[in-house]
Amino acid sequence: MxxxxxxxxxxxxxxxxxxxxxxxxxxxxxxxxxxxxxxxxxxxxxxxxxxxxxxxxxxxxxxxxxxxxxxxxxxxxxxLGSVYQQSFRVEAYVMPVLERLVAETSESASFYVRSGEHRLCLYRVDSPHRLRLHVRQGDMLPMDNSAIAQVLRIFGAVPLPPEAASMEVPLYTGGERDPHVAGMATPVFGPGESFAGALCLTGPVTRLTRQAAEDASPSLLGAAAELTRSLGGLGLAAGR
The missing domain is CATH 1.10.10.10 (Winged helix-like DNA-binding domain superfamily/Winged helix DNA-binding domain)
Incomplete structure:
Protein backbone atom coordinates (compact mmCIF):
# COMPACT_ATOMS: atom_id res chain seq x y z
CA MET A 1 0.00 0.00 0.00
CA LEU A 80 9.63 47.36 13.92
CA GLY A 81 9.58 50.64 12.00
CA SER A 82 11.38 52.32 14.87
CA VAL A 83 13.93 49.51 14.99
CA TYR A 84 14.38 49.83 11.22
CA GLN A 85 15.16 53.54 11.44
CA GLN A 86 17.46 53.06 14.44
CA SER A 87 19.32 50.26 12.67
CA PHE A 88 20.63 52.74 10.12
CA ARG A 89 22.15 54.94 12.83
CA VAL A 90 22.39 57.69 10.27
CA GLU A 91 19.79 60.27 11.30
CA ALA A 92 22.23 62.18 13.48
CA TYR A 93 24.59 62.40 10.49
CA VAL A 94 22.06 62.84 7.69
CA MET A 95 19.83 65.60 9.03
CA PRO A 96 22.60 68.22 9.51
CA VAL A 97 23.84 67.47 5.99
CA LEU A 98 20.34 67.91 4.55
CA GLU A 99 19.84 71.15 6.45
CA ARG A 100 23.11 72.55 5.13
CA LEU A 101 22.27 71.50 1.56
CA VAL A 102 18.95 73.34 1.76
CA ALA A 103 20.69 76.41 3.17
CA GLU A 104 23.24 76.36 0.32
CA THR A 105 20.90 75.54 -2.58
CA SER A 106 17.41 76.56 -1.39
CA GLU A 107 16.07 73.27 -2.82
CA SER A 108 14.60 70.32 -0.90
CA ALA A 109 17.17 67.75 0.21
CA SER A 110 16.41 64.10 0.91
CA PHE A 111 18.02 60.77 1.67
CA TYR A 112 16.46 57.72 -0.01
CA VAL A 113 16.91 53.98 0.38
CA ARG A 114 15.48 51.20 -1.74
CA SER A 115 12.61 49.06 -0.49
CA GLY A 116 11.84 46.36 -3.04
CA GLU A 117 10.44 48.00 -6.13
CA HIS A 118 9.99 51.31 -4.35
CA ARG A 119 12.23 54.07 -3.07
CA LEU A 120 11.68 55.16 0.49
CA CYS A 121 12.24 58.77 1.56
CA LEU A 122 13.97 58.10 4.86
CA TYR A 123 14.93 61.68 5.76
CA ARG A 124 14.01 65.03 4.25
CA VAL A 125 14.35 68.79 4.75
CA ASP A 126 12.04 70.98 2.67
CA SER A 127 13.00 73.96 0.56
CA PRO A 128 12.08 77.37 2.00
CA HIS A 129 10.35 78.16 -1.30
CA ARG A 130 6.56 77.89 -1.34
CA LEU A 131 6.77 76.18 -4.73
CA ARG A 132 8.29 72.78 -3.96
CA LEU A 133 7.70 69.05 -4.27
CA HIS A 134 5.61 67.82 -1.37
CA VAL A 135 7.20 64.56 -0.28
CA ARG A 136 7.38 63.51 3.36
CA GLN A 137 9.62 61.22 5.35
CA GLY A 138 8.24 57.71 5.03
CA ASP A 139 6.76 58.23 1.57
CA MET A 140 7.24 55.36 -0.88
CA LEU A 141 7.69 56.25 -4.54
CA PRO A 142 8.18 53.95 -7.55
CA MET A 143 11.56 52.85 -8.83
CA ASP A 144 11.10 54.87 -11.98
CA ASN A 145 13.64 56.55 -14.26
CA SER A 146 14.31 59.48 -11.96
CA ALA A 147 17.86 60.32 -10.89
CA ILE A 148 17.11 59.05 -7.37
CA ALA A 149 15.82 55.68 -8.56
CA GLN A 150 18.71 55.28 -11.00
CA VAL A 151 21.28 55.85 -8.24
CA LEU A 152 19.51 53.35 -5.97
CA ARG A 153 19.20 50.80 -8.75
CA ILE A 154 22.75 51.05 -10.09
CA PHE A 155 24.86 51.62 -6.99
CA GLY A 156 22.73 49.35 -4.85
CA ALA A 157 23.24 46.38 -7.17
CA VAL A 158 25.51 43.53 -6.07
CA PRO A 159 27.82 43.21 -7.87
CA LEU A 160 27.99 46.73 -9.28
CA PRO A 161 27.07 46.86 -12.98
CA PRO A 162 29.82 47.96 -15.41
CA GLU A 163 28.20 51.36 -16.03
CA ALA A 164 28.72 52.36 -12.40
CA ALA A 165 32.47 52.70 -12.96
CA SER A 166 32.10 55.37 -15.63
CA MET A 167 28.91 57.08 -14.49
CA GLU A 168 29.12 60.80 -13.87
CA VAL A 169 27.41 61.85 -10.68
CA PRO A 170 25.34 63.52 -9.56
CA LEU A 171 22.72 62.30 -12.00
CA TYR A 172 20.15 64.85 -13.13
CA THR A 173 16.68 64.22 -14.53
CA GLY A 174 13.74 66.48 -15.22
CA GLY A 175 10.11 65.46 -15.65
CA GLU A 176 10.63 61.71 -15.25
CA ARG A 177 7.95 61.10 -12.61
CA ASP A 178 6.24 64.47 -12.77
CA PRO A 179 6.64 66.87 -15.73
CA HIS A 180 7.05 69.74 -13.30
CA VAL A 181 9.74 68.19 -11.07
CA ALA A 182 13.51 67.88 -11.49
CA GLY A 183 15.96 66.04 -9.29
CA MET A 184 19.65 65.28 -8.90
CA ALA A 185 21.15 62.45 -6.87
CA THR A 186 24.45 60.89 -5.89
CA PRO A 187 25.33 57.74 -3.94
CA VAL A 188 26.39 57.60 -0.30
CA PHE A 189 28.38 54.65 1.03
CA GLY A 190 28.57 53.08 4.45
CA PRO A 191 31.18 50.91 6.16
CA GLY A 192 33.70 49.61 3.69
CA GLU A 193 32.15 49.67 0.24
CA SER A 194 28.53 49.07 1.26
CA PHE A 195 25.94 51.27 -0.40
CA ALA A 196 23.96 53.34 2.11
CA GLY A 197 21.51 55.29 -0.03
CA ALA A 198 20.95 58.22 -2.37
CA LEU A 199 21.44 61.83 -1.37
CA CYS A 200 19.40 64.15 -3.54
CA LEU A 201 18.06 67.60 -4.28
CA THR A 202 14.64 68.13 -5.85
CA GLY A 203 12.72 71.15 -7.08
CA PRO A 204 10.50 72.47 -9.86
CA VAL A 205 12.00 72.14 -13.35
CA THR A 206 11.61 75.88 -13.83
CA ARG A 207 14.03 76.51 -10.95
CA LEU A 208 16.19 73.39 -10.75
CA THR A 209 17.31 73.59 -14.37
CA ARG A 210 20.27 71.65 -15.71
CA GLN A 211 22.44 74.74 -15.25
CA ALA A 212 21.20 75.20 -11.70
CA ALA A 213 21.94 71.53 -11.06
CA GLU A 214 25.50 71.98 -12.32
CA ASP A 215 25.91 74.95 -10.00
CA ALA A 216 24.63 72.86 -7.06
CA SER A 217 26.74 69.80 -7.91
CA PRO A 218 29.76 70.77 -5.75
CA SER A 219 27.50 71.20 -2.71
CA LEU A 220 25.77 67.86 -3.27
CA LEU A 221 29.01 65.96 -3.95
CA GLY A 222 30.71 67.54 -0.95
CA ALA A 223 27.77 66.63 1.27
CA ALA A 224 27.77 63.03 -0.01
CA ALA A 225 31.51 62.71 0.61
CA GLU A 226 31.13 64.07 4.14
CA LEU A 227 28.21 61.76 4.90
CA THR A 228 30.11 58.78 3.48
CA ARG A 229 33.04 59.51 5.79
CA SER A 230 30.69 59.91 8.76
CA LEU A 231 29.17 56.51 8.05
CA GLY A 232 32.55 54.83 7.78
CA GLY A 233 32.54 54.56 4.02
CA LEU A 234 35.52 54.73 1.72
CA GLY A 235 34.16 57.27 -0.71
CA LEU A 236 32.69 57.18 -4.17
CA ALA A 237 35.79 55.94 -5.94
CA ALA A 238 36.21 53.09 -3.50
CA GLY A 239 32.52 52.31 -3.64
CA ARG A 240 32.85 51.77 -7.36
Whole structure:
Protein backbone atom coordinates (compact mmCIF):
# COMPACT_ATOMS: atom_id res chain seq x y z
CA MET A 1 0.00 0.00 0.00
CA UNK A 2 1.41 3.37 -1.00
CA UNK A 3 1.63 5.97 1.74
CA UNK A 4 0.11 9.30 0.66
CA UNK A 5 2.78 11.91 0.08
CA UNK A 6 2.54 14.84 2.46
CA UNK A 7 3.16 18.32 1.05
CA UNK A 8 6.51 19.75 1.91
CA UNK A 9 5.96 21.50 5.24
CA UNK A 10 8.67 24.07 4.61
CA UNK A 11 7.14 25.06 1.27
CA UNK A 12 3.74 25.37 2.92
CA UNK A 13 5.28 27.64 5.54
CA UNK A 14 6.89 29.84 2.91
CA UNK A 15 3.61 30.13 1.02
CA UNK A 16 1.74 31.00 4.21
CA UNK A 17 4.33 33.63 5.15
CA UNK A 18 4.09 35.08 1.67
CA UNK A 19 0.31 35.39 1.94
CA UNK A 20 0.66 37.06 5.35
CA UNK A 21 3.10 39.61 3.93
CA UNK A 22 0.76 40.19 0.99
CA UNK A 23 -2.00 40.96 3.46
CA UNK A 24 0.13 43.46 5.38
CA UNK A 25 1.27 45.10 2.15
CA UNK A 26 -2.37 45.62 1.15
CA UNK A 27 -2.59 48.52 3.60
CA UNK A 28 -2.01 51.83 1.90
CA UNK A 29 -0.99 55.28 2.95
CA UNK A 30 -4.01 57.13 4.35
CA UNK A 31 -5.83 53.97 5.43
CA UNK A 32 -7.40 54.12 8.85
CA UNK A 33 -9.23 50.83 8.90
CA UNK A 34 -9.78 48.43 6.00
CA UNK A 35 -12.73 46.09 5.69
CA UNK A 36 -12.44 42.37 5.06
CA UNK A 37 -14.03 42.82 1.64
CA UNK A 38 -11.48 45.48 0.67
CA UNK A 39 -8.55 43.36 1.87
CA UNK A 40 -9.90 40.47 -0.18
CA UNK A 41 -10.13 42.67 -3.25
CA UNK A 42 -6.65 44.15 -2.79
CA UNK A 43 -4.86 40.85 -2.17
CA UNK A 44 -6.79 38.50 -4.43
CA UNK A 45 -7.03 36.06 -1.51
CA UNK A 46 -10.32 34.43 -0.55
CA UNK A 47 -12.09 35.73 2.55
CA UNK A 48 -11.46 32.61 4.59
CA UNK A 49 -7.72 32.85 3.93
CA UNK A 50 -7.67 36.54 4.84
CA UNK A 51 -9.57 35.84 8.06
CA UNK A 52 -7.23 32.98 9.01
CA UNK A 53 -4.11 35.06 8.34
CA UNK A 54 -5.59 38.06 10.16
CA UNK A 55 -6.18 35.99 13.29
CA UNK A 56 -2.53 34.92 13.35
CA UNK A 57 -1.25 38.44 12.61
CA UNK A 58 -3.51 39.84 15.32
CA UNK A 59 -2.12 37.39 17.86
CA UNK A 60 1.38 38.70 17.14
CA UNK A 61 0.41 42.37 17.21
CA UNK A 62 0.66 43.08 13.49
CA UNK A 63 -3.07 43.69 13.01
CA UNK A 64 -5.89 44.96 15.20
CA UNK A 65 -9.49 43.91 14.55
CA UNK A 66 -12.03 46.62 15.29
CA UNK A 67 -15.55 46.04 16.69
CA UNK A 68 -17.09 46.57 13.25
CA UNK A 69 -14.92 43.81 11.77
CA UNK A 70 -12.49 46.07 9.91
CA UNK A 71 -8.73 45.82 10.42
CA UNK A 72 -6.03 48.31 11.33
CA UNK A 73 -2.24 47.86 11.40
CA UNK A 74 -0.99 46.88 14.84
CA UNK A 75 1.53 48.45 17.17
CA UNK A 76 4.16 45.77 16.47
CA UNK A 77 4.68 47.26 13.03
CA UNK A 78 5.34 50.66 14.58
CA UNK A 79 7.92 49.05 16.86
CA LEU A 80 9.63 47.36 13.92
CA GLY A 81 9.58 50.64 12.00
CA SER A 82 11.38 52.32 14.87
CA VAL A 83 13.93 49.51 14.99
CA TYR A 84 14.38 49.83 11.22
CA GLN A 85 15.16 53.54 11.44
CA GLN A 86 17.46 53.06 14.44
CA SER A 87 19.32 50.26 12.67
CA PHE A 88 20.63 52.74 10.12
CA ARG A 89 22.15 54.94 12.83
CA VAL A 90 22.39 57.69 10.27
CA GLU A 91 19.79 60.27 11.30
CA ALA A 92 22.23 62.18 13.48
CA TYR A 93 24.59 62.40 10.49
CA VAL A 94 22.06 62.84 7.69
CA MET A 95 19.83 65.60 9.03
CA PRO A 96 22.60 68.22 9.51
CA VAL A 97 23.84 67.47 5.99
CA LEU A 98 20.34 67.91 4.55
CA GLU A 99 19.84 71.15 6.45
CA ARG A 100 23.11 72.55 5.13
CA LEU A 101 22.27 71.50 1.56
CA VAL A 102 18.95 73.34 1.76
CA ALA A 103 20.69 76.41 3.17
CA GLU A 104 23.24 76.36 0.32
CA THR A 105 20.90 75.54 -2.58
CA SER A 106 17.41 76.56 -1.39
CA GLU A 107 16.07 73.27 -2.82
CA SER A 108 14.60 70.32 -0.90
CA ALA A 109 17.17 67.75 0.21
CA SER A 110 16.41 64.10 0.91
CA PHE A 111 18.02 60.77 1.67
CA TYR A 112 16.46 57.72 -0.01
CA VAL A 113 16.91 53.98 0.38
CA ARG A 114 15.48 51.20 -1.74
CA SER A 115 12.61 49.06 -0.49
CA GLY A 116 11.84 46.36 -3.04
CA GLU A 117 10.44 48.00 -6.13
CA HIS A 118 9.99 51.31 -4.35
CA ARG A 119 12.23 54.07 -3.07
CA LEU A 120 11.68 55.16 0.49
CA CYS A 121 12.24 58.77 1.56
CA LEU A 122 13.97 58.10 4.86
CA TYR A 123 14.93 61.68 5.76
CA ARG A 124 14.01 65.03 4.25
CA VAL A 125 14.35 68.79 4.75
CA ASP A 126 12.04 70.98 2.67
CA SER A 127 13.00 73.96 0.56
CA PRO A 128 12.08 77.37 2.00
CA HIS A 129 10.35 78.16 -1.30
CA ARG A 130 6.56 77.89 -1.34
CA LEU A 131 6.77 76.18 -4.73
CA ARG A 132 8.29 72.78 -3.96
CA LEU A 133 7.70 69.05 -4.27
CA HIS A 134 5.61 67.82 -1.37
CA VAL A 135 7.20 64.56 -0.28
CA ARG A 136 7.38 63.51 3.36
CA GLN A 137 9.62 61.22 5.35
CA GLY A 138 8.24 57.71 5.03
CA ASP A 139 6.76 58.23 1.57
CA MET A 140 7.24 55.36 -0.88
CA LEU A 141 7.69 56.25 -4.54
CA PRO A 142 8.18 53.95 -7.55
CA MET A 143 11.56 52.85 -8.83
CA ASP A 144 11.10 54.87 -11.98
CA ASN A 145 13.64 56.55 -14.26
CA SER A 146 14.31 59.48 -11.96
CA ALA A 147 17.86 60.32 -10.89
CA ILE A 148 17.11 59.05 -7.37
CA ALA A 149 15.82 55.68 -8.56
CA GLN A 150 18.71 55.28 -11.00
CA VAL A 151 21.28 55.85 -8.24
CA LEU A 152 19.51 53.35 -5.97
CA ARG A 153 19.20 50.80 -8.75
CA ILE A 154 22.75 51.05 -10.09
CA PHE A 155 24.86 51.62 -6.99
CA GLY A 156 22.73 49.35 -4.85
CA ALA A 157 23.24 46.38 -7.17
CA VAL A 158 25.51 43.53 -6.07
CA PRO A 159 27.82 43.21 -7.87
CA LEU A 160 27.99 46.73 -9.28
CA PRO A 161 27.07 46.86 -12.98
CA PRO A 162 29.82 47.96 -15.41
CA GLU A 163 28.20 51.36 -16.03
CA ALA A 164 28.72 52.36 -12.40
CA ALA A 165 32.47 52.70 -12.96
CA SER A 166 32.10 55.37 -15.63
CA MET A 167 28.91 57.08 -14.49
CA GLU A 168 29.12 60.80 -13.87
CA VAL A 169 27.41 61.85 -10.68
CA PRO A 170 25.34 63.52 -9.56
CA LEU A 171 22.72 62.30 -12.00
CA TYR A 172 20.15 64.85 -13.13
CA THR A 173 16.68 64.22 -14.53
CA GLY A 174 13.74 66.48 -15.22
CA GLY A 175 10.11 65.46 -15.65
CA GLU A 176 10.63 61.71 -15.25
CA ARG A 177 7.95 61.10 -12.61
CA ASP A 178 6.24 64.47 -12.77
CA PRO A 179 6.64 66.87 -15.73
CA HIS A 180 7.05 69.74 -13.30
CA VAL A 181 9.74 68.19 -11.07
CA ALA A 182 13.51 67.88 -11.49
CA GLY A 183 15.96 66.04 -9.29
CA MET A 184 19.65 65.28 -8.90
CA ALA A 185 21.15 62.45 -6.87
CA THR A 186 24.45 60.89 -5.89
CA PRO A 187 25.33 57.74 -3.94
CA VAL A 188 26.39 57.60 -0.30
CA PHE A 189 28.38 54.65 1.03
CA GLY A 190 28.57 53.08 4.45
CA PRO A 191 31.18 50.91 6.16
CA GLY A 192 33.70 49.61 3.69
CA GLU A 193 32.15 49.67 0.24
CA SER A 194 28.53 49.07 1.26
CA PHE A 195 25.94 51.27 -0.40
CA ALA A 196 23.96 53.34 2.11
CA GLY A 197 21.51 55.29 -0.03
CA ALA A 198 20.95 58.22 -2.37
CA LEU A 199 21.44 61.83 -1.37
CA CYS A 200 19.40 64.15 -3.54
CA LEU A 201 18.06 67.60 -4.28
CA THR A 202 14.64 68.13 -5.85
CA GLY A 203 12.72 71.15 -7.08
CA PRO A 204 10.50 72.47 -9.86
CA VAL A 205 12.00 72.14 -13.35
CA THR A 206 11.61 75.88 -13.83
CA ARG A 207 14.03 76.51 -10.95
CA LEU A 208 16.19 73.39 -10.75
CA THR A 209 17.31 73.59 -14.37
CA ARG A 210 20.27 71.65 -15.71
CA GLN A 211 22.44 74.74 -15.25
CA ALA A 212 21.20 75.20 -11.70
CA ALA A 213 21.94 71.53 -11.06
CA GLU A 214 25.50 71.98 -12.32
CA ASP A 215 25.91 74.95 -10.00
CA ALA A 216 24.63 72.86 -7.06
CA SER A 217 26.74 69.80 -7.91
CA PRO A 218 29.76 70.77 -5.75
CA SER A 219 27.50 71.20 -2.71
CA LEU A 220 25.77 67.86 -3.27
CA LEU A 221 29.01 65.96 -3.95
CA GLY A 222 30.71 67.54 -0.95
CA ALA A 223 27.77 66.63 1.27
CA ALA A 224 27.77 63.03 -0.01
CA ALA A 225 31.51 62.71 0.61
CA GLU A 226 31.13 64.07 4.14
CA LEU A 227 28.21 61.76 4.90
CA THR A 228 30.11 58.78 3.48
CA ARG A 229 33.04 59.51 5.79
CA SER A 230 30.69 59.91 8.76
CA LEU A 231 29.17 56.51 8.05
CA GLY A 232 32.55 54.83 7.78
CA GLY A 233 32.54 54.56 4.02
CA LEU A 234 35.52 54.73 1.72
CA GLY A 235 34.16 57.27 -0.71
CA LEU A 236 32.69 57.18 -4.17
CA ALA A 237 35.79 55.94 -5.94
CA ALA A 238 36.21 53.09 -3.50
CA GLY A 239 32.52 52.31 -3.64
CA ARG A 240 32.85 51.77 -7.36
Missing amino acids: TTPTRPNASLEGVASAGRALTLLSAFRKGDDAVTLAELTARTGLVKTTVMRLAISLEEHGYLTRLPDGAYRLGAELFR
